[in-house]
Amino acid sequence: xxxxxxxxxxxxxxxxxxxxxxxxxxxxxxxxxxxxxxxxxxxxxxxxxxxxxxxxxxxxxxxxxxxxxxxxxxxxxxxxxxxxxxxxxxxxxxxxxxxxxxxxxxxxxxxxxxxxxxxxxxxxxxxxxxxx
Amino acid sequence: xxxxxxxxxxxxxxxxxxxxxxxxxxxxxxxxxxxxxxxxxxxxxxxxxxxxxxxxxxxxxxxxxxxxxxxxxxxxxxxxxxxxxxxxxxxxxxxxxxxxxxxxxxxxxxxxxxxxxxxxxxxxxxxxxxxxxxxxx
Numbered sequence: 001x002x003x004x005x006x007x008x009x010x011x012x013x014x015x016x017x018x019x020x021x022x023x024x025x026x027x028x029x030x031x032x033x034x035x036x037x038x039x040x041x042x043x044x045x046x047x048x049x050x051x052x053x054x055x056x057x058x059x060x061x062x063x064x065x066x067x068x069x070x071x072x073x074x075x076x077x078x079x080x081x082x083x084x085x086x087x088x089x090x091x092x093x094x095x096x097x098x099x100x101x102x103x104x105x106x107x108x109x110x111x112x113x114x115x116x117x118x119x120x121x122x123x124x125x126x127x128x129x130x131x132x
Numbered sequence: 133x134x135x136x137x138x139x140x141x142x143x144x145x146x147x148x149x150x151x152x153x154x155x156x157x158x159x160x161x162x163x164x165x166x167x168x169x170x171x172x173x174x175x176x177x178x179x180x181x182x183x184x185x186x187x188x189x190x191x192x193x194x195x196x197x198x199x200x201x202x203x204x205x206x207x208x209x210x211x212x213x214x215x216x217x218x219x220x221x222x223x224x225x226x227x228x229x230x231x232x233x234x235x236x237x238x239x240x241x242x243x244x245x246x247x248x249x250x251x252x253x254x255x256x257x258x259x260x261x262x263x264x265x266x267x268x269x
Contacts, residue, residue, distance in 0.1 A: 021193065027253045028193065031141045031145030031195070031253075033246050035197055036181065041193075111260065114264060121268040125268070
């Protein structure tokens with residue numbers, strides 16, 4: 001079954017997984033706002049959702065020590081480093097305000113997907129039980 | 133579940149920031165302490181943070197904070213001539229701690245803000261997990 005286009009939940013199941021993964025990346029950025037040398041990362045949500053991520057010619061991973069690229073490496077391999085607006089002296093590239101805004105936006109989008117999945121479930125339950 | 137790992141990440145950040153607040157409190161408390169021996173005078177302490185990776189196998193997306201240790205400032209203690217001070221050495225000098233109060237206040241504000249933002253992350257994730265659990269009810 002294609003996770004990106006489920007017959008019942010459409011794209012929202014996959015979107016929820018992506019959103020929760022992105023929350024994790026953004027939470028790590030915020031946690032490390034004061035860690036010297038930490039490089040902020042982010043997931044490109046639109047690109048991952050459309051399935052156009054990864055290189056068209058992924059590298060083969062034949063041993064455990066190889067660095068995974070593309071789909072085999074999970075979403076972790078898709079986390080990109082961010083270009084800082086204001087580089088700081090200690091090498092940290094986290095912009096706490098930007099990350100807080102992104103975190104809030106991502107949490108809201110998570111709730112949107114959750115609401116859509118929920119209403120789909122409601123519709124299915126109505127269809128199964130036969131009383132609205 | 134991905135969201136549950138945020139508790140580890142935000143928790144480690146809150147632990148590190150509260151440790152930093154603790155150290156800042158010691159520094160501020162000892163800002164005016166003096167000694168008759170330049171080697172025994174209180175020196176400002178600062179925590180050193182580093183990245184803590186939780187799961188390397190899953191592509192390493194969640195990283196927390198850990199404290200590598202505490203470093204003592206190597207700044208020279210201020211020397212004052214106070215022959216009436218009971219702690220003064222044979223030359224009538226006392227040595228004051230090298231704590232910079234302004235720097236410590238800024239440090240305190242920064243730690244408190246970072247703690248707050250980690251707490252907000254924790255609360256948001258908790259709400260979302262609870263909503264996800266009540267799916268379909």
